[in-house]
Amino acid sequence: MAGGSAIRGSRVGAGPMGESERGEAAPRVWVSYWCSNGHEVRPSFAKEPDIVVPETWDCPRCGLPSGQDQENPPLAPRNEPYKTHLAYVKERRSEKDGEALLDEALAALRERRGG
Template identity: 35%
Template sequence: MADRSLKGTGLGAKSFEDEAGVEFAARQDITYDCPRGHNFTLTFSAEADIPSLWECPRCGAESLRANHERPTAKDEKPPRTHWDMLRERRSIAELEDLLAERLGLLRSGALGPNYGSTPKKTA
């Protein structure tokens, strides 16, 4: 009997709750212009900090808020590489001396042919 009373109601898809007396939060519609000619509108809270840039839902390009200027790009430091960190500790002359020393050892056979590789375990 209970199965028939719910038949065709689309459970989970519809709410039977009345919206009378419900006070919605203040909202604002913000329009963005895509460089490829797409325009779209998003709804934000009235209290939200509105971003100047948003990804276009159609093509993925970086879209600018309508009637706004592009924000200034922040200066970003390039990532430090291994070479940068090495140069902080050693000069070029020191590195050339170390290279010559290691090449001499390698060529003389003092380091062996498998220097730097892990030995294989034999069973």
């Protein structure tokens, strides 16, 4: 164990940081957002005329989108399930088209094999 009188987690010149050293904080406005699970999040924004407060905010507890209307929070996004290549092919082709393509491919294969 290293000896010495150093205080852990500090460095030379480090001192208490207060508003006297940092300057005054900008005026802030707190906006409440609610998600569909009822969680409330209150981020703060600078109170300046050119700052636009977003309509939605991601909930830090559940990740769902939150809105400023507590009675009507935004709905959770709908996640599409993973589709296989075959599922996409079935969306584009009918059963009849699939059978015609299969027959054509089998005929070409039989012709190459000579039987």
